[in-house]
Amino acid sequence: MINVGIIGFGTVGTGTAKILLENKSVISERIGFDINLKKIADLDIKKSRGIKLPEGILTANADEILNDPEINIVIELIGGIHPAKELILKAIRNKKHVVTANKALIATEGNEILAEAEKHGVEVGFEASVAGGIPIIKIMKEGLVANRIMAVYGIINGTSNYILTKMTDEGIEFSDALKEAQRLGYAEADPTYDIEGIDSAHKLAILASLAYNIPFSFNDVYKEGITRITSQDIGFAGELGYKIKLLAIAKASDGKVELRVHPTMVPKDYLISKVDGVFNAIYVQGDAVGDTLYYGRGAGDMPTGSAVVSDIVDIGKKIVRSQESGVRSKEAVQIPRSKLKVKGIEDIEAMYYFRFTAFDKPGVLSSISGVLGSYNISITSVIQKGRSLGEAVPLIVLTHTAKEKDVIKAVAEIDRLSVVADKTLYIRVEGKEE
Numbered sequence: 001m002i003n004v005g006i007i008g009f010g011t012v013g014t015g016t017a018k019i020l021l022e023n024k025s026v027i028s029e030r031i032g033f034d035i036n037l038k039k040i041a042d043l044d045i046k047k048s049r050g051i052k053l054p055e056g057i058l059t060a061n062a063d064e065i066l067n068d069p070e071i072n073i074v075i076e077l078i079g080g081i082h083p084a085k086e087l088i089l090k091a092i093r094n095k096k097h098v099v100t101a102n103k104a105l106i107a108t109e110g111n112e113i114l115a116e117a118e119k120h121g122v123e124v125g126f127e128a129s130v131a132g133g134i135p136i137i138k139i140m141k142e143g144l145v146a147n148r149i150m151a152v153y154g155i156i157n158g159t160s161n162y163i164l165t166k167m168t169d170e171g172i173e174f175s176d177a178l179k180e181a182q183r184l185g186y187a188e189a190d191p192t193y194d195i196e197g198i199d200s201a202h203k204l205a206i207l208a209s210l211a212y213n214i215p216f217s218f219n220d221v222y223k224e225g226i227t228r229i230t231s232q233d234i235g236f237a238g239e240l241g242y243k244i245k246l247l248a249i250a251k252a253s254d255g256k257v258e259l260r261v262h263p264t265m266v267p268k269d270y271l272i273s274k275v276d277g278v279f280n281a282i283y284v285q286g287d288a289v290g291d292t293l294y295y296g297r298g299a300g301d302m303p304t305g306s307a308v309v310s311d312i313v314d315i316g317k318k319i320v321r322s323q324e325s326g327v328r329s330k331e332a333v334q335i336p337r338s339k340l341k342v343k344g345i346e347d348i349e350a351m352y353y354f355r356f357t358a359f360d361k362p363g364v365l366s367s368i369s370g371v372l373g374s375y376n377i378s379i380t381s382v383i384q385k386g387r388s389l390g391e392a393v394p395l396i397v398l399t400h401t402a403k404e405k406d407v408i409k410a411v412a413e414i415d416r417l418s419v420v421a422d423k424t425l426y427i428r429v430e431g432k433e434e
């Protein structure tokens, strides 16, 4: 039997406890031993969580879990950096294995945590930290272990995908879609992490570490959110045959790796374009396996609990095996050791969508296209709708592949033109070049 203790009895803690209690016999039948939920710690042990617990299981003191010699695995589900980090380090130093759903912590402090776990010969499982119920960590670590990973493209923030889907389907503006996401409880009370790409960047840092065997590199991820996208951009993207998605991209490129989160135009007929609402999906391209796609619920008590329990079972199996054989598992933690460098955003190449806000008068298009041409940025399509002589109107330009460093310079120059009334917005475009 394996004893576990949960610290943090909120959304994910409750889902995890429910699964461990209600599916106990199903899990035991599959794995051949019992997982016993011995203790749950939370700051508030009076609040009803809609779940019937065995007598005496709740405690307000996390140390009762961390110092209990019978507990094999500590499950951290409080979120945030502090005191989650200190609790995890204490568990590790007490020779307990750890399972966490804490993407922010793993993405920013994971290198230190894994090093400490290696030192003490224990495991750290973080399946639930990326894409909730989709077992993407296991897929990257095991299912695709034979592959060089060419690229990973993920819709890994449900809130922003819900907002973009609402804007696309109903033509509403960002602020109204965000309010709806908050009303339905998808967005955080402070949704900054969701809409500014930070949550996706945490998850991308974790995925990229597994894909490219590099340390967790959250600070090196380029982050851009969806707050500047208008329903007009979504409409123009549609006319051009694209959908706008907040993509988290990790890509092998010229001996380096690109790590970026930004709104991206994706051809409408690509499967990932059809991932709508709060759903998540991750496309992984390996050199042996080719194209693969994983889809499911990226959040919520039960999907995330499902991922937490899968880590508990994996670690539990190793503990039981080593108890039976008397030999401790050697592959306790996989420390990423590649020295592969991350490419700066200015060094990438992509196709681009530009929304210029220009005064509607003769010669404007040639002024703008002249600047683009002088930076080797070649145009594939232009859209300008309606006539409002002398007024500022959107002028949409789609380009062939260009260098981001040229785009940065060209936009700076165009935004200084007297015919341009507002800051230019640009969106990177994925897909095959026409």
Ligand code: NDP
Pocket (backbone or CB within 6 Å): 007, 008, 009, 010, 011, 012, 013, 041, 042, 043, 044, 062, 077, 078, 079, 080, 083, 101, 102, 103, 104, 128, 129, 132, 298, 299, 300, 301, 304
């Ligand atoms: P919640 O806020 O719902 O739950 C956290 C719980 O931990 C709360 O009950 C909180 O109490 C309690 N807590 C806070 N500090 C302590 C402490 N020092 N000791 C004991 N208990 C404490 O968060 P979630 O369940 O939503 O998230 C948990 C983790 O899972 C986070 O890292 C999150 O990023 C991750 N995650 C969440 C998903 C989701 O769908 N919710 C999906 C994927 C990952 P109080 O409320 O009183 O502060």
Ligand code: HSE
Pocket (backbone or CB within 6 Å): 131, 132, 156, 157, 158, 159, 160, 186, 187, 188, 194, 199, 298, 299, 300
């Ligand atoms: N806020 C996150 C999301 C929760 O919207 O995807 C799951 O990590």
